Amino acid sequence: MAVSQVCPGLFLSGLDPALNPGVLSSRNITLIVNASGLEGVSYPPMDNLRVLHVPVQDQPHAPLSLYFHSVAEEIHQNRPGATLVHCASGRSRSPALVMAYLMRCEGLSLRQAHQLVLERRPFIRPNAGFWRQLIGYENALFSRTSIRMVATSAGVLPEAVDTLHDAPAYCINV
Numbered sequence: 001m002a003v004s005q006v007c008p009g010l011f012l013s014g015l016d017p018a019l020n021p022g023v024l025s026s027r028n029i030t031l032i033v034n035a036s037g038l039e040g041v042s043y044p045p046m047d048n049l050r051v052l053h054v055p056v057q058d059q060p061h062a063p064l065s066l067y068f069h070s071v072a073e074e075i076h077q078n079r080p081g082a083t084l085v086h087c088a089s090g091r092s093r094s095p096a097l098v099m100a101y102l103m104r105c106e107g108l109s110l111r112q113a114h115q116l117v118l119e120r121r122p123f124i125r126p127n128a129g130f131w132r133q134l135i136g137y138e139n140a141l142f143s144r145t146s147i148r149m150v151a152t153s154a155g156v157l158p159e160a161v162d163t164l165h166d167a168p169a170y171c172i173n174v
Helices: 021-026 064-077 093-106 110-120 128-142
Strands: 003-007 010-013 029-034 050-053 082-086 147-152 155-160
Touching (some): 003 110, 010 093, 021 029, 064 082, 064 093, 064 128, 093 110, 110 128, 128 147, 128 155
Parallel strands (some): 010 082, 029 050, 029 082
Antiparallel strands (some): 003 010, 147 155
């Protein structure tokens, strides 16, 4: 039932914590972003709880980037309430959406966003397709990229290309 706090008011998890009323109420969750690919999930009935559904499977070709902007805006508009972004296990889709939010609304580079989310949830592993989409989003936002995809013996993996942003990433304006 691990819930990871990425920033004040922004949490990341798998499906099970999102169904637990104690988890939601103790963190003042008023917005759930469901990136699990499951429709019709029954969340606990709670006052002021909204759910945003992101109908994307955890497949490299899935168009998660279609939701980067709208999810980031929903998270941003949800303040002062708290947001829980979840997928099935909190490893691929939901961390990718949180990184997109951190780039768009907090001004972090993809590398900084990844470092922050990885620090708070060490077992994240967005698939290669989501990494490519995040790289494209970073380029669209900032006209540069801080990560590139490289072929390794373990498959195609992200690699830092920007040494100018080695400072730790912190949430701002939260």
